[in-house]
Amino acid sequence: MLKKQFVMIVFTLCALSSFAQVKISGLIYDEYLEPFYSAKITQGSNFALSNVDGEFTLVIKDALPQTIRVSAFGYKTELVEVTSVDQQINVVLKENILLDQVVISASRVPERIIESPVTIERLGLGDIRKNTSNSFYDGLTNLKGIDSREGNYGFKSINTRGFSDFSNARFVQLVDGMDTAAPALNFSAGNLSGVSELDIHSVEVLPGASSALYGANAYNGIMLLNTKNPFDFTGISVLLKGGVLSQKAAGTNPFYDAQIRMAYRFSDYFAAKVNYSYFEAEEWHATDMRNREIDSANLIDGSLNSVTDYDGVNTYGDELFADLSFFGNVRPGILLRRTGYTEQQLLRDTKTKNLKFSTSLHYRPYGDESLEIQLATRLAIGDNIFQGSSRFAQRDYYIGQSKLEVKGDNFYVRGYYTRNDAGNSYDLTKTGIVMNEAGTSFQNWGRDYFNALVANISSPNALELARNFADRNRLQPGTPAFNQAFDRVTSTLITDPNGSAIYDRSAYIHADGNYNFRSLLNDWADVQVGGSYRQYNPDSKGTIFNDANEEIEVEEFGIYSQIQKKLFDERLKLTASLRYDKSENFKANYSPRFAVNYALGANKGHILRASYQTGFRNPTIQEQYFFLNTSVKTMVGSTADNLRRINFTNFNVFPGIGTIITNTTGDEILNNSVLTRSVYDNTFTGPRYLKSAYTEIQPEEVKTLELGYRSILRLNNQNNLDIDVNAYYSQHRNFVFVQDLVVPNYGTILGTGQLDADAQLAFRNAHVREFNLVTNSRSEVDSYGFSIGLHTKVFKNFELGANYNFIDYKMGEDKDFGLFDPNFNTPKHSAKLQFGNERLFNNFGFNINARWTDAYRWISPFVKGNVAARTVIDAQLNYRIPSMKSRFKMGGTNLFGKEYFVAPGAGQIGQLYYLSWIINN
Structure with missing residues (x-):
């Protein structure tokens, strides 16, 4: 009897267990009926991810029927009711139309792009997959209103709404919440210390002033790069890429790019990932031999041997000058300059290299997303050329970041430490000057020039003969004497009269946090508070900053609050923000923002918006404490x-x-x-x-009024037309200039x-x-512009996108005697076009991007000059082999176009052709 009762009890418990815990399985596909990898299937607090074959298994702990939720970033969420254990579950995820995609950066809360209170651009996984450029970062330039500062192959940065050179300190770039600005530069070095192609999840760009939420330096805009969470994206992914660069000056040279991502979800509580990437390529050679007049106000075509005061853009050592009368009895007013060395003669290695490594540990104490702790480290090392007040050969540079973050459903707190090391970097201008002096002093060289000029005054080639005679003792590139002197100069600190090496081991610590009170207010409104703190610790031994005899330490902090409320059946959305910031070297700054959205139409598919935004930029640590002597002029910060x-x-x-x-x-x-x-x-x-x-220098300030309209128009049963229009007017005060x-x-x-x-x-x-x-500057500047973007599908599956952007500025009363010329550095007109089809036929797709920009003027401390209009066409073909979990891509950039540069002095950009193999991504 007892035995029978025991059997009955066990049977009952098993029945209850199976009733309360059901295991279901299914398949997830994309709209082309291909297996969908890493879709998220949730029911209550339980979730699972689809594998590379689209398969998933989920344990449901409650009695059936239950509703499961199938979602993926950039795709429409599907709800499926499960009524039986044996139910066949097949789900097709459809890609969100552009304005339906969800972003976080505009308000620090998830919202659809169409509902964002300000202008925003986004690049998602689908866009990255279709990208025609050499990397996802290069592809950002195809977005509306986005400009790429392509200084060299290895150094590129993103900007919006003008007013920046390669020292892009008015635009903030964040990777998973960490500012990627180098401690010494105070601006981001593009993607050199950023994210690998395999680990990028999405990119969000907020053009324009964003200081109300993001604080100092979010002046022109902010970009958030979000990486893949190892809980959601697991496995080993590999990218192998190779190709050639073609340029008249450098010829045709190969480049290589290899990346690997390894992520593993050990349990619902713990996951980890590791990323490694490396590229090597021949740098775009900079060979601008035009002559600069005083302060490089204009660039002229002039031969070295036809003038006495030749100062080539990409020649170095010819910056020193003296009046010819200093060397002999002639009338004053004729400037004499030495013969300079070309950039290629002062670069021992003309390749650019970049190695990136990152790793992160993720812990979820409750086994779900309600609380997650992340410990992450990123580092990058490499070689490239940077153009600032001079041209700098960055050799063996290093930048590293470490972060600890705790985040939950309604809060986050993070702290991180950033440090850089200049390695064996050196200044090309100072190198050229000292190398000339190593051959013979400027005084002796000038005297030889004058004597030879007098001796050959009747010859039509008198200037050339004089220069050749004066150069007879000059160190010749490639000789042992030249190489020995070069090694000595570039390894001696620039603070020494005979050196050009840069020392920089600067660092900063940063902490910030945010809390959303929405759940405590019963969803009445989104009410957020947050703050940040940063301490800079520059260390250059006097080579960049004025810290040779006294250390520098600068602290700044900020606090902010934002409220966002929907009214009138959620048609009206109001957003108000206010931020207070204080840096120890400047007065406090207040940054308000107010925005209003109103949705029209039965489906709320037409949204009008207006916003008032403010921004400010504290001068960078360089601008505050500059003390850089190039033997010509000393750069001095004016705090x-x-x-x-x-x-x-x-x-x-x-x-x-x-x-x-x-x-x-x-x-x-x-x-x-x-x-x-x-x-x-x-x-x-x-x-x-x-x-x-x-x-003394003060922070820059900007106030912006912006209007916008977004709409999703249904063209037919299958296709929609996305429309995004915006216009703005900005007032700028206290522009920093040199x-x-x-x-x-x-x-x-x-x-x-x-x-x-x-x-x-x-x-x-x-x-x-x-x-x-x-x-x-004491002059005031206003800027204004508008843009329109359209996106749709034609012929059923062909994607078509187009956008146009206009931007300009006007000066107020000239209070600088014509000496202030803002570094607008942006074309008035630009137009971009995209056309492609991911599934032209059976795993084969293509995409084409075309960009046109008109001519513009470039202003920087290094050089000023005009940049010609250009048209750039990029294209790619791709082929998927599902059985190999592989995608092959073949493409090229600047096809059929002539070489161009984005600034005088930068390398001419030619053609690039690539072939890539991506596995399990």
Whole structure:
């Protein structure tokens, strides 16, 4: 009897267990009926992921019937009711139309693009798969209103709404919440320390001022790169890519790119991933041999041997100049410059290399997404060329980041540490100058030039003969003497008169957090509060910053709040934000934002929006504490703390009298200087010896009014037309720029702009110092623009997208005597077109992108000049082999187009052809 009861009890428990816990299986497909990898199937707190064959198994702990939810980022969510254990579950996921895709960055809460209160651009997994460019990062330039700063093959950065050069400090780039700005540069080095192609999940770009939520430096916009979570994307993925670069100056050269991603979900509680990527390529050679006039206001075609003052854009060592009368008895006014070395002669290796490594550990204490702890590390090392105030050969540079983050359904708290190392980097300008001096001094070279010029004055080739004679003792590239001198110069710190090496081991720590009170308010509204803290610790031994004798430490913090509320049947959405920021070197800054959306139509498919946004940018640590001496001019940051540290010793030689020692202080740079062009440029329209009136540097400010319209129009039963239109007007104040100044070693510049007797003597004897002062323009600038984007499908499965962008600026009253020319550096008009089909037939697809930009002017401390209009066409063919879990892609960039550059001095960009093999991605 007891035995029978025991059997009955066991049977009952088993029955109850099977009733309360049901295992179901099924298949997930995409709209082309291909197996869908890594779709998420959830029921309550239980979830599963589809494998590479689209299969899934999910345990349901509650009694049937139950509803399961099938979702994937960028695809429409499907709900399936499960009524039986034996039910056949086959789900087809359809890709979201563009404006239906979900973003987070605009409001820090998930929302559809069409509902975003501000302009936003997004690149998802589907877009990355269709990309025609060499990498997903290059492909961002095909988005509406996005500009790519392609300084070289290995250095590219993204910007929106103008006003940036390669030092793109007005645009913020985040990877999983971490600012990728290098500690010394204070701006992101593009994707050199970013995300591998295999690990990128999505990219969101907010054009325009975003300081209300993201704080300092979100002036032109912000970009968030989100990586794949190993709980959702598991397995081993591999990318192998190779091809050739074709350029007239460099010829045809191979490039290589290899990446691997390994992710494993050990349980519902623990997952981890590792990423490794490496590329190597011949750098685009920079061979701009045009001549610069004073301050490089214009670029002219001029032969080295046809003028005395040739200063080539991509030649170095010819920056030093003196009046020819200094070397002999001729009339003053003729400038003489040395012969420079070309960029290729000063680069021991012309290849660009980049190795990226990242790893992260993910822990979910409750086995679901309600709470997750992440520990992540990223590092990058490599070689490339960077164009800033000079051209810099970055060799063996390093940047590393480590992060600890805790996040839940309604909050996150994170902290991270960023450190960089300049490695064996050096300044090309200073290298050229010192290499020339290693052959013979400028004084002896100039005297030889003058004597040879007098001896051959009747010859039509007198200038060439004079230069050849003066260059006879010059170190010749490739010789042992040249190589020995080059190694010595580039390994000696730039603070030494005989060195050009850059030392930089700067770092910063950062912490930020956010909490959303929505659940505590019973979903009445989204009410968020958050804040951030950062401490900079620059360390350059005086090669970049003024920290040779005194350490620099700068702290800043910010707090913000935002409320977002929907009204009138959720047709009206109001968003209001306010942020307070304080940096120890500047006054506090308040950044408000207000936005309103209103949905029209029965299906709320037409949304009008208006917003008022503000932004600010604290000057970078470089701009605050610059102290970079290139032997021509010293770049000086103009914070009070930096000027306090400056004290130059001047050795003033008087023939027949001797040497008199004087000092130049930071106060004199600010208050006893004249504008360089008022001294040396005969075309300057202001008074001679115009006294500088510039002050200590302050943060930049922008206020923007923006209007927009988004709509999803149904064309037929299958296709829709996405429309996205926006227009804006911005007012800018306190633009940071570089002003060239001359300070006499002795004497006083009077308030009227006149020189006292001692100052006149100082200028007559060239007893002066030249400086590039980083300060604020006194002129005001307004910018404005509009853009329109269209996207649809034609002929059933062919994707067609087009967008147009217009942007321009206007100057207010000129309070800088024509010396301030904002680094707008952006074409007024640009148009982009995309056409393709992922499934043209049986696993075969193609895509084409075309971009046109009109001509524009480029302004930077290194060089100024015009950039020609260009048309760029990229294309790719791809073929999938499902049995091998592989996708092969063949493509090319700048097809049929001529070489172009985005800025004078940068490498000419030719054609690139590639073949890639992607496995299990």
